[in-house]
């Protein structure tokens with residue numbers, strides 16, 4: 001990713017390059033609290049091998065061939081801290097905007113600051129800090145080759161049950177067992193033709209409904225969404241055990257690089 005252009009600097013710096021990458025932007029929603037990870041700093045600012053998760057995620061996406069612009073959606077009161085962190089890590093061209101109450105709102109706030117030249121948008125969780133650049137490029141390429149919406153995903157390894165949830169912690173009645181061969185566990189970055197994602201966010205906001213991923217909102221427009229292979233290292237850091245796995249992946253990468 002090369003970085004230039006002064007037109008867009010909500011909180012200092014801009015990152016839109018010349019060349020093919022200039023048309024593809026990544027929005028990194030990083031404004032979540034990380035409740036499931038337990039008490040501490042906002043999840044995106046917690047460290048893995050001494051480096052905040054958000055910095056891993058920015059580097060992972062910026063490394064991709066396709067990416068020309070990175071927009072980080074920071075915790076609402078944390079934009080100054082995030083800006084400083086990016087500058088310290090020589091990522092000054094990354095744009096920072098404050099986030100919202102929900103992931104959906106945070107993504108929309110990122111979409112609002114994209115320059116007109118961007119026609120392909122990837123949305124990548126800060127909570128998936130170890131995504132390989134190849135996965136980012138595979139998603140971007142699929143969009144640039146004509147798919148309006150693309151999600152990386154892996155086959156499900158557990159058998160999945162549908163239940164009647166009652167939220168009381170006791171046994172829950174099972175209502176079905178979906179055919180596992182048709183199920184995929186969806187990751188990020190999810191990639192979109194910009195106008196499709198903008199429309200999805202506008203429409204779903206009007207309907208007042210939430211969605212757990214961006215592709216789910218696009219599906220509601222009746223637009224086709226396709227799956228490309230995800231990667232096991234693109235897992236989401238959600239619970240404390242995921243931190244252990246992330247450290248192990250980083251240690252494996254360091255060992256590999258040492259040879």
Ligand SMILES: Nc1ccn([C@@H]2O[C@H](COP(=O)(O)OP(=O)(O)OP(=O)(O)O)[C@@H](O)[C@H]2O)c(=O)n1
Pocket residue numbers: 028029030031032033034035036037043044073099100101102103104106107124125126127128236237238
């Ligand atoms: N209001 C929010 C909520 C979430 N996110 C981001 O969306 C991604 C996926 O969300 P998740 O893993 O659920 O993160 P948290 O909301 O932080 O986790 P929790 O639900 O455990 O609090 C994360 O990078 C998170 O920072 C965001 O930008 N704005």
Ligand SMILES: C[C@](O)(CO)[C@H](O)COP(=O)(O)O
Pocket residue numbers: 103125185186187188212213214236
């Ligand atoms: C977008 C996502 O990472 C795809 O798997 C996931 O839906 C985010 O869910 P969360 O509950 O907000 O972590």
